[in-house]
Amino acid sequence: MSPLFLFLSFVALLSALGVVLAKNPVHSVLFLILTFFTLSGHYLLLNAQFLAAVNIIVYAGAIMVLFLFVIMFLNLNEETEPHKPALAKIAAAIAGGSLLLILVAALRNVSPAGYDAASFDSQIGMVDRLGLVLFKEYALPFELASILLLAAMVGSVMLGKRETGERNF
Amino acid sequence: MNPQESAAAPEAPVAEDPIKVQNARVLALLHKLFGEATFTDVEEPHGLLTVTTTRERIHDIVAGLQQDQEIKFHFLTTMCGINYPENEGKELGMIYHLHSLTQNIRLRIKIFFPIADPVVPTLTDLYATANWMEREAYDFYGVIFTGHPNLIRILNVEDMDYHPMRKEYPLEDGTREDKTDLFFGR
Amino acid sequence: MESLSKRAKVLEKKPMTFAERAYLPAIFQGLTITMRHFFRAATKKQITVRYPDETRPFSPVFRGLHVLKRDEAGRERCTACGLCAVACPAEAITMVAGERKKGEENLYREEKYAVSYEINMLRCIFCGLCEEACPKAAVYLQADKMAPPRFERDEFIYGKDRLVEPVTPDNRSKRGIQLTPEQADKLRAQLA
C-alpha cells in the first residue's frame, strides 16, 4: 500500500464523513465533491485514467453542480431545516447499521488479488480497451442504459414544456 | 401666434374664428350633458375652453366626457393642484386638462375647494395615468383623493410633514450657507 | 385607432429570414463594422483628443470662467449695479458697492464700483445670464478658460483677485470688448 493510497483513502473517508456530518448542506456538497476527487485519485492509481477523468467530468463537474444549484436555490440552512423526529433518527441508525453489516459481511472474505507484474497489461484501463469491452461484451446493458436515459430525457422535456399562455420560460 | 387655432373643425363658417366655434360647440355639449348650472367662469384664455365646476360633479363630468361618443375625451393630458391663499373657502384647486385626440380639442376643467377640507374624488378608475398625478397633487398640496388605491407621497420623502407647494411654505433649503446676499432681495 | 395626422408611416416588423435566423450574417456584418473602425483607428488620425496634451477647440461663444473686464485704460468696468446678481438663477454672485474716491479715477471707470465682487463657482451654472445682464460690458464668460477642479470648497469663492482681468494687454481675455492694437500699445507704454 503506497503512501499515496493511504493518503487518498484517509481524505476520502474524512470527506465522506464530512458529507454526513456537515451542518450546512452546501458544505456537504463540497465534501462530496472532494470525495469524488479522491475516488478519481484511486482510479488513477488503478491505471484507469479514462474512468478518473469521466468521474470528474460527470460526477464532480455536472451532477454535483446540479446538486449545488438546487441547494442554493432552495437556500437550505440550519434555520430552515425541519426538526426530525426521534423515530426517524432511530430508523436511520438501524438502516445504516444494517448496511454496514451487510457490507462487512460481503467483503469479509475478499482477499485482494495481487497482480502479476509479468502479465500486467498497462493498457487495461485505457479508452480503447474500455470501448471494446463496452461495445462487445456489454452491448446490451449499454443500449438498455441508453433507453433509460432517453426515457429520462423525454420526461424532462415533458416537464419543461411551456404551459400555453405563459410568457418566456 | 396660437398655432392651435389652425387645427379647427372643418365645418366652421369662414367668417367666425374657428376656435370660438369649436369651443362653443363643446360648451353646448357640456351644458347639454351636465346642465348649465354646473359650470361657472367659462373662459377661453388663448383659445382653450376653461370651465370651473365643483368637486362633487368632477368625476361624473370627466367620466361622461370620456364615454361620450361624439367628442371622446380619451386623453387626460395633465392635472395639477393650485393654491390661492386669499380665496376664502376656495384656497385649493385642481386643474384638469383633457384632450380629445380624434378631434383635437382641449378642455380645461377647474375645481376649487377649501383648504380645511381638501377632499376630491379620484379619477384613477377612469384614467390609469391619474394615479401618479394625484399622488403628486397630494404630495404638493395635500389634496386627498377619495378612492385612490395608494395615496402616498411620490416625490418627497415619506416623513415630510407639510405640503411644500402651498404658498405659505418657503422654497429655500434653509441650510444653505453660501448665500450672504440679501441686498438684492428676491 | 384611426389615424390622427394622415401622415403616419407604419414600420412593419418583417419576420426574420432564414439567414437572419442563423445568427451568422448579422454577426459577420457587425464584426466587419467594428473591424473597419479598428483599422481606421489604427491607421488614420484618431478621434480622441489626448486631453492635457492636446485640447479641443472651443467655440468663441463658449461660456467658461468669468472675467471682470477692464477698459482700454486699464480701469475696471464694473459699476456694481447688481444686475448680474439679480439675473443669476443660482444666486452665486455677491457684491458690495462703494463710491469712487478722488484719485481713483484711473482704477475705476464709473463713480460707483464693486469693493468686493465674489462669484461662487460651485453654485454657478455658467448659464451666461450675468453676461447678458451686464450693462457695462464688465462681466464676461471667457471662451478659453474653465473653472478648474479643486480640493477645498472655500477655494471656489472667486474674489476680485481672481476675476478681474490682468492689466497687461497680452493677458487680456479675448471675450467681450477688446483692445484695439493702438489701445494695447498705449497701455503697454503706460505700464512701462
Added chain:
Amino acid sequence: MAVNDTLEGTHKIHEEAAAQRHGQLMPLLNDFSQELTTLNLGPTHPATHGIFQNILQMDGERIVSGVPTIGYIHRAFEKIAERRPFYQITPLTDRMNYCSSPINNMGWHMTVEKLLGVTVPKRAQYMRVIMMELARIADHLICNSILGVDTGAFTGFLYVFQEREKIYEIYEEVCGSRLTTNMGRVGGMERDFSPVALQKLRDWLKTFPAVMKEFESMFNRNRIFMDRVVNVGPISAEKALNYGFTGPNLRAAGVDYDVRAMNPYSSYEDFEFDIPVGTNGDTYDRFIVRNEEIWQSLRIIKQALENLPEGPYHADAPHYYLPAKQEVYKNMEALIYHFKIIMGEIDAPVGEVYHSVEGGNGELGFYLISDGGRTPYRLHFRRPCFIYYQAYPEMAVGTTLSDAIVILSSMNVIAGELDA
C-alpha cells in the same frame, strides 16, 4: 449600518420602508411565499441610468410584481419657478430632459410668448426648428444606443456618441454650451447662427446618415438583438392612451399622435415629415420608431436649412427681448428696458396658458398661470416621463429581469424629467 454589510443592505432600509408603504397596494410584498425573492432594482443600479427604484418580486428570473419608487432627484422645479422671473426659468428647463434641453428651452419660450402675445419672425422659428430637431436626434440617439448598451453591445453607443459630440459642437457654436444649453430667449434666439455653426451643421448633415446606417445595420436585423427586444414589454394603444403615453412610446403602440402635426407650433406646418408608428408597442417598435424619427428629423432639418428665411432672428418686442448690447451702452431707452427686463419688472399680462411641444419623450406641456407679477403664479410642467413611467410595472410583470431592463431603457426614462 456597518461598513462591511452586504450590498443589499444599501437599500434594506428603503426596501422595508417601501414594503410598508406599499403594503396595502401589494399584498405580495408582505405575504410572499418561499419561492419569491425581492430584488431591488436601483436606485443605483447601472441600468436605471437616472435614479429611480423598482422593488421587484421575482420568481426565479421572472418578475411577478414591481413597485416603482421615484423622487430620488426631486428638485422642486415648480416651486422654484414660482420664485424666478420668466427668463431665469430657462436654465431650469434645461435640466428637465437634459438629453434634449433645447426642446425644453424653446417650449418654455413659446409658452411665454403665447402669454405675452409676441409673434416670432419666421427665421427665428426655423432656427428653433433646426435646434429642436437636433435635440430630438440627440435624445433618440442616446436612448437607442443605451438600449444597445443594456443588451450588452457597448460599441454602438460610442459610435453614435461621436455624433452627439458633433451636435454638442453645433450647440456650442449657437449658444455657448454643450448640454444645458439655455438656448434662445423669449422672443427669438439670442444670436443668429454663426457661419461656423452653419458650416458645422452642413458637415454634420453630410456625415451623419452614414453613421446612422451603420448603427442600424448593427442592430436592426441582428437576431440576437431582435430576440431580446421583439415582443418584449408590449403595450396596446388603448392602454398606452389610458396611461397618458405620448411621443415615441405611444407611436410605437400605433397611435400617430404627434404635437408637431396635430398642433403645429414654430412653423412645423411648413415641413414635410412622416410620423413613424409601430405595430404592437414592444421594445423593438420603440427602437425602430426612434430610429425612423431620427431620419424624419434629419428631413426636417434639411428642409429648414434650405428654406431658412432671411430676416431678424428675434421679435421686435422691446419690452421682453433684451436690447442689443451696443444699444444698451449708448441708448438711454434701451438701458431702461434692459434694467426692467433683468429686474423682472416687465408687465406680464394676467392669464393662463397651456402650451405643449413634442419633446424627446412626448408631449412636453407648460401650464403657466400668471397673475401679472414678475414670476409665474403657478407653473406646471407636463413631463412625459413622469406620466408614462407609471405603466412600467405593468409592462415588466411576467418578463425576466433582463427584459425588465431592456424595457426600462427603451422607455427612455430621464430622471430629471421624471422627478422634476
Added chain:
Amino acid sequence: MDTRVPEIKTVEAPEGVEGAGFFATSLEKVVGIARANSLWPLPFATSCCGIEFMATMGSHYDISRFGSERPSFSPRQADLLMVMGTIAKKMAPIVKQVYEQMAEPRWVLAMGACACSGGIFDSYSVLQGIDRIIPVDVYVPGCPPRPEQVLDGLMRVQDLAKNESFRRRNAPEYQALLASYNIK
C-alpha cells in the same frame, strides 16, 4: 488655445490626511502611482452630469487613457466615487451608504454644481452639497462640467492617490474625518 488652468496648485493632501506619519516610502510611492493609474470609478450619475460623464467615456475624450474606463457599479470594487448630479434629500442616505460600502482606499469626486453645492436648486428637497454627508476630495465646478474639467478633476484625484500613504485608513486624522461625518 490654452484651455488649461494657469493656477492649478501642486498637490496637497486633502483635509485630514496631512501631518505626521505620512511619509512616503518608495514602496508607497510605487503603490501610489499604481493606484493613481487604476482608479475605477463608480459613476453615481443622477442627472445631467451623467450625460457629460458619458461624453467623457466617449471616443472624443476617452477616460480609459487614465486607466479608469472600467466603471464598477459595485461599490466594493470602486476606488473613486463620482457623484454626478443633484442629490436630493431622499437620495442622501443612499449616497452615504454607497460610500460606506466602498473599500479603502476610496476617493470622492463631486462633479457639477448640484453635487458640490446644490447649484441652482436651492430648494427644500435638494441636499446643498454632498460634503454634508460624505467627505469630498475633489470638487469639479460647472453645470455640467465639460469633459475637460472632469478629466482635470480625475487628474487631481490621481495626484491625491500618488501622494498618499497606503496606511491612510488607519491614520487618526482620517478616522477623525470619518467620525465627523458619522461614518464608522
Added chain:
Amino acid sequence: MTLPALGWQGLVVLATFGISLLIATYCTYAERVIAAFLQDRVGPDRAGPFGLLQPLADAVKLFTKEEFFPAGANRALFVFGPCLAMVTALMSSAVIPFGNFLQFGDTIIHLQGIEINVGMLYVFGIVSLGVYGIMIGGWASNNKFSLLGAIRAASQNISYEIAMGLALIAVLMMSGTLSLREITLQQSVAGEWHFWNIAKQPLGFIIFIVCAFAETNRTPFDLPECETELIGGYHTEYSSMKMGLYLFAEYINVFVASAVMSVLYFGGFNFPFQYELRDWLVSSRGLELVTAQNIITILGLVGLFAKIFGFIFFFMWVRWTLPRFRYDQLMRLGWTILIPLAIFNIMLTGGLITFGVIK
C-alpha cells in the same frame, strides 16, 4: 525519464504557469486597447509607454485594496471561491502541447507540461470544475445579484459542456486518441499531406467556439456577470485581489480555450511546409537534423502562440461587437440548436469516415 529530463519538464511546467499568468495579465491590457480601437478610442496610454504598465498598476492596486467580507457571508467559502476559480483555470493549461520537442544531446524536452493519454478529457474535466469557483463565490456573497449570477453560470456551463463534448467527439472519431499531443501530430505527418482538423470539422469548430464563448463567460454569453443586469454578477461583493482572481481566471480560461481550439482544429504547433523547411535546412544550409528540428519546434511554438493570440483577439472582437443573449434564449440555443447540431455533426463525421471521405 532521467532526472535532468524531469528537471527540464518541471521547468516547462513552471514556464506554462508563468506564461498563463503573463498572458492573462496582458489580456487585460489587450482587452482595453482592442476595445478602444474598435470604438475609435485610444485606450490606456498614460501608465508607462503606450500604457503598457496598466495591468501592473491594476494588479498593485487590487493587491493593496481593502479586503471586505460582506455581512452574512460564509467567510471560508467566500475566500475559497476565487481561489478555486484561479486554480482550475491554471490547471487546465498543463496538458497543452505548446511545441514539439527540443533535443540537446540526449536530453529531450517536450514543450508540454505533462503528457497524459486522456489529455482532452483532463482539460474538459478541469474546465467543468471551473464553475464551482463562480458558484461558491456567488453563493457565499449572500447577495441576490451574486446568487443569480452563480445560478446562471452553473446552468450555462453545464448546458454548453454537453454540446462542447459532443463537438469534441467528432474530432475524437477521426483521431482515435484523447491525447492532445497525438491529435496535434496527426494534423501534419511528415511526407503526407494532412489538412488541419478545421477543414474536416468546420461545423464542429463553430459549435466548439460558440461553446467556448459560453464556457468562458464572454459576451454574448456573459450573463453571469453582465453589468447592466446583475451589476457584477457573482463577483459583485468581491473587492481587492479576490475580484482580481476572478478577472484573471476569466482571461486564463480565454487563453486556454484559445489554445485548445488551436490545438484541436488549427494544427497546434504545426505550420505548413514545416517538414520541407526542415529538410531544406538540413540539405541546403547544412544544419544537423537535431538543430533543424529544434528550429522547427521553436517556429511551431511561435506559430501556436500566434494562433492563440488570434483567437484571443477574436474573443475580444466579438465581445465588443455583439449584444448579449437573454438567459432563456441562451439555454434554448444550447439545448435546441447546438446539441442537435453537434449530434448531426457526429453522424455526419461517422458517415464520412465510414465511406472513407475523411480519415
